Amino acid sequence: MAVPKARTGRAAALHRRAAAIVTAAAEVLDEIRPAPADQRRQYELADQLRSAAEVLAPGWAGSSLESLAAETPPGEGPPAFVRIGTGAPLDDARFPAVVPLLGTAHLVVDTDAREPRVAGLLRSVLLRLLAATPAGCLLVRAVDGTGPGEVFAPFGALADAGLLPPAARDLAGLRAVLTEAEQWVAPDAGRHRRRDRTLLVMVAKLPELTGPDDLARLVALAESGRTSGLHLVVAGWPSTARSSLPQATTVTLRNGYALIGDPPGTSFGGLGGGSSGGLNTPVFVAEDPPVELVTTVCRRLAEQVEAGTRLALAGLLPEPETPLWSVSSAAGLSTTVGDAGGRPVPVGFTELTPHWLVSGRSKAGRSAFVTNVLLGLTARYGPEELACHLVDLGPGESFVEFLQTERDRSWIPQVRSAALAADREYVLELFDQLEAEVRRREEAGQRAGGQRFAELREHTALPRIVCVLDNLPLLFGEPGAGPAPDRLGTTVLARLDTLARTGRAYGVHLLLAGEGDLGLGTGSGSRDSMLGQFPVRVALPGGGAVLEPSNDAAAGLPVGSAVVNTAGGLGGPRGATRGHERMVRFPDPFDAVETVTELRRRLWAARPEGSAPPVVFAGDARPSLRNDPRYRAALLGRAAEPAALLGRAVDVARSTVAVPLGPAAGRNLAVLGPGLAAAQLLVTAARATAAHHPPGTARFVIAALTEEARAAAAGLAGGLTGQHTVEIVDLAGLVSAWPGGGPTVLVAFGLDVPSATELPGQWLRSLLREGPPAGTHLLGWWRSVPSFAALLGPEAELGELAAVVAVDMPGAQLTGVLGRPVQWRPRPGRAMLWDGPDRQGTLLVPFAAEDEEKVA
Numbered sequence: 001m002a003v004p005k006a007r008t009g010r011a012a013a014l015h016r017r018a019a020a021i022v023t024a025a026a027e028v029l030d031e032i033r034p035a036p037a038d039q040r041r042q043y044e045l046a047d048q049l050r051s052a053a054e055v056l057a058p059g060w061a062g063s064s065l066e067s068l069a070a071e072t073p074p075g076e077g078p079p080a081f082v083r084i085g086t087g088a089p090l091d092d093a094r095f096p097a098v099v100p101l102l103g104t105a106h107l108v109v110d111t112d113a114r115e116p117r118v119a120g121l122l123r124s125v126l127l128r129l130l131a132a133t134p135a136g137c138l139l140v141r142a143v144d145g146t147g148p149g150e151v152f153a154p155f156g157a158l159a160d161a162g163l164l165p166p167a168a169r170d171l172a173g174l175r176a177v178l179t180e181a182e183q184w185v186a187p188d189a190g191r192h193r194r195r196d197r198t199l200l201v202m203v204a205k206l207p208e209l210t211g212p213d214d215l216a217r218l219v220a221l222a223e224s225g226r227t228s229g230l231h232l233v234v235a236g237w238p239s240t241a242r243s244s245l246p247q248a249t250t251v252t253l254r255n256g257y258a259l260i261g262d263p264p265g266t267s268f269g270g271l272g273g274g275s276s277g278g279l280n281t282p283v284f285v286a287e288d289p290p291v292e293l294v295t296t297v298c299r300r301l302a303e304q305v306e307a308g309t310r311l312a313l314a315g316l317l318p319e320p321e322t323p324l325w326s327v328s329s330a331a332g333l334s335t336t337v338g339d340a341g342g343r344p345v346p347v348g349f350t351e352l353t354p355h356w357l358v359s360g361r362s363k364a365g366r367s368a369f370v371t372n373v374l375l376g377l378t379a380r381y382g383p384e385e386l387a388c389h390l391v392d393l394g395p396g397e398s399f400v401e402f403l404q405t406e407r408d409r410s411w412i413p414q415v416r417s418a419a420l421a422a423d424r425e426y427v428l429e430l431f432d433q434l435e436a437e438v439r440r441r442e443e444a445g446q447r448a449g450g451q452r453f454a455e456l457r458e459h460t461a462l463p464r465i466v467c468v469l470d471n472l473p474l475l476f477g478e479p480g481a482g483p484a485p486d487r488l489g490t491t492v493l494a495r496l497d498t499l500a501r502t503g504r505a506y507g508v509h510l511l512l513a514g515e516g517d518l519g520l521g522t523g524s525g526s527r528d529s530m531l532g533q534f535p536v537r538v539a540l541p542g543g544g545a546v547l548e549p550s551n552d553a554a555a556g557l558p559v560g561s562a563v564v565n566t567a568g569g570l571g572g573p574r575g576a577t578r579g580h581e582r583m584v585r586f587p588d589p590f591d592a593v594e595t596v597t598e599l600r601r602r603l604w605a606a607r608p609e610g611s612a613p614p615v616v617f618a619g620d621a622r623p624s625l626r627n628d629p630r631y632r633a634a635l636l637g638r639a640a641e642p643a644a645l646l647g648r649a650v651d652v653a654r655s656t657v658a659v660p661l662g663p664a665a666g667r668n669l670a671v672l673g674p675g676l677a678a679a680q681l682l683v684t685a686a687r688a689t690a691a692h693h694p695p696g697t698a699r700f701v702i703a704a705l706t707e708e709a710r711a712a713a714a715g716l717a718g719g720l721t722g723q724h725t726v727e728i729v730d731l732a733g734l735v736s737a738w739p740g741g742g743p744t745v746l747v748a749f750g751l752d753v754p755s756a757t758e759l760p761g762q763w764l765r766s767l768l769r770e771g772p773p774a775g776t777h778l779l780g781w782w783r784s785v786p787s788f789a790a791l792l793g794p795e796a797e798l799g800e801l802a803a804v805v806a807v808d809m810p811g812a813q814l815t816g817v818l819g820r821p822v823q824w825r826p827r828p829g830r831a832m833l834w835d836g837p838d839r840q841g842t843l844l845v846p847f848a849a850e851d852e853e854k855v856a
């Protein structure tokens with residue numbers, strides 16, 4: 001064993017000695033700069049070369065980077081020459097060292113980019129080439145086997161624009177780049193090749209395990225690439241390679257400077273009059289450009305590319321020449337949602353893909369995406385084939401493209417209803433309607449012997465229904481109320497589940513949109529199984545939560561793009577082709593006003609005769625009494641019986657909420673609420689009641705029992721004077737008004753004041769019970785519940801006393817009055833009415849006060 005060990009030791013010693021000699025020799029060689037020729041000649045030559053460089057490589061291609069502002073425009077095409085450093089034959093005789101590259105040659109550096117000077121050189125050359133070329137005309141593929149992979153990091157902004165994807169770091173990545181480059185140069189690649197673009201492959205260091213075959217592929221590319229718009233810049237070409245990189249200018253690094261070889265097909269030798277064999281002067285390679293400059297230029301390029309390739313909305317719509325609404329929705333609806341690599345991507349609402357989830361963070365283009373889908377659908381399917389209900393639970397203007405506006409009274413005829421800043425109760429009512437429709441269709445199918453939608457449609461006119469719910473998380477709880485749905489939220493969720501399950505077979509489809517997992521992705525198993533009803537998942541920027549947790553396809557999406565997955569968000573192996581998933585780009589419809597206006601005009605003009613505009617519920621607006629259809633009908637004498645109108649229901653039909661004031665016991669109105677909003681409701685209720693009596697036929701007795709209601713009472717009296725007999729009275733006057741004769745309305749503000757509570761209980765009860773049959777009704781305001789509750793006594797039924805409307809009054813306080821727990825959290829601009837045996841309550845938006853109306 002001793003002999004081999006000694007041999008190994010000797011061999012190691014010899015190796016060390018040899019290595020030391022090589023190092024020493026290299027240092028000596030590095031000290032030997034190319035010999036300067038005659039000095040005067042050097043100065044002249046440097047001058048000439050400076051002028052030549054200005055012509056050959058102007059602007060970004062060759063000027064000093066310090067002299068260039070980030071906004072400096074590119075040239076007309078890719079620059080033919082690029083600066084790679086500064087030639088310095090003498091310390092004070094310098095000139096830009098430029099070499100031909102795009103269009104003619106490649107560039108190879110003997111050292112890889114682990115050497116910082118090389119990394120700087122590559123970044124400088126890349127910056128110059130990119131900035132000097134019109135945006136989008138130079139595509140770059142980078143390979144960086146240096147380890148951390150950060151050589152090209154400053155150019156990250158180009159990734160989204162598709163100009164420079166993240167650098168390949170390993171052998172597989174290198175090979176993918178080589179394959180792409182080979183396709184680029186293949187003479188008959190079968191693809192429509194764009195000659196107006198150049199592909200630049202930049203290698204900062206070849207990855208570990210790069211073998212002779214890979215090098216041979218690079219050599220082959222270098223041979224054929226120049227004439228096909230492919231160029232290579234390779235740092236760290238192995239000295240052991242079988243051949244050098246053909247058609248390349250070489251850069252050989254020495255300590256502190258570099259030597260530049262002759263470009264292919266030409267010689268620097270002619271310039272200096274010296275022998276050929278490269279530039280006869282040392283060159284300081286270009287320094288690393290400032291990161292801010294690189295970032296700014298890349299951002300500018302990305303923006304320009306994005307703007308230049310912006311898709312047109314028209315691309316998602318049928319050709320304008322094709323007849324409108326020629327498609328049947330019997331088998332399903334389908335529309336183009338975007339473009340993937342130049343091909344339109346259609347997605348449908350069918351029995352197999354009945355419902356969609358669309359997620360994206362705020363400003364990620366969610367409204368844009370949904371608007372595109374709706375425009376695409378309404379352009380393809382007529383009102384007999386498609387009906388839409390649009391709901392946005394969030395604040396703000398939505399769906400304006402589809403609805404009447406102040407300036408444009410047209411609308412898109414498939415839209416039946418729309419709600420902006422919708423209440424959850426609105427959605428519940430919409431679900432009621434949709435469920436009823438599903439039941440009708442189900443029953444019709446059963447009557448016809450078990451038919452489903454497509455068969456049913458053969459003999460019945462049935463549109464498919466698309467219901468859009470945006471800002472869905474607000475459906476499950478009030479904002480900021482925590483992740484668990486509250487009681488109403490739980491109800492709504494269960495109803496959503498039912499609708500999703502039953503609707504699919506009967507042409508009722510849901511498009512749910514919002515942020516994150518839409519409030520659906522976590523929690524109980526029932527939600528998980530509900531998610532199974534939503535095979536179509538669309539992830540916009542920040543919307544990856546609607547994909548499977550392991551599917552990161554949506555990471556880093558830019559605005560205007562989306563991952564469209566039709567397999568419930570399921571991913572697949574990285575890099576594998578996923579037939580069920582596409583990355584699409586989609587246009588901004590808000591940027592295509594003309595196209596939208598034109599389409600809207602066409603659709604509106606084609607609307608079936610007699611079609612009505614969509615009923616719009618605007619959650620943050622107050623309805624006006626004067627515009628209320630029931631109020632107007634009353635003024636025209638068309639009301640069946642007197643009624644107090646309170647506001648508009650939070651429902652799809654926007655029905656007027658009325659308390660009929662017929663001759664039955666208890667047809668009175670009790671407004672319960674601590675503030676003036678309640679008094680205001682009483683005022684409009686009284687005004688509306690007055691409109692139901694022909695002028696001059698009723699007597700209004702108005703009593704302001706609290707100071708704070710005096711103005712409201714006076715305003716009401718003023719408004720009614722001239723219409724009817726009006727008396728303003730005090731408590732005694734009020735008491736003396738009943739019993740009385742003829743149609744009389746007692747309007748009492750503040751019935752909770754002590755003096756009023758001392759009213760003989762018997763008087764108030766008899767008024768409430770016996771007044772209506774005798775034509776006398778009470779419209780009263782109580783600021784607190786107990787004084788009203790006291791009227792109930794042990795045996796009285798609420799129905800015999802009054803309808804109750806609560807304004808700003810927590811439900812818990814009403815438990816005693818209504819005789820059961822009340823789920824009602826008051827909120828501004830809302831009131832709840834309980835009238836008659838339906839103890840459920842009707843949520844309403846009270847009419848605006850008259851002065852608010854005037855302002856509006």
Ligand SMILES: Nc1ncnc2c1ncn2[C@@H]1O[C@H](COP(=O)(O)OP(=O)(O)OP(=O)(O)O)[C@@H](O)[C@H]1O
Binds near residue numbers: 561588589591
């Ligand atoms: N395809 C697109 N390309 C470029 N910009 C777009 C695109 N789609 C939408 N935008 C723009 O992005 C911005 C946000 O879009 P949009 O209003 O659709 O987002 P959102 O996610 O619905 O926002 P919100 O938070 O208001 O719900 C808008 O200014 C819009 O014009």
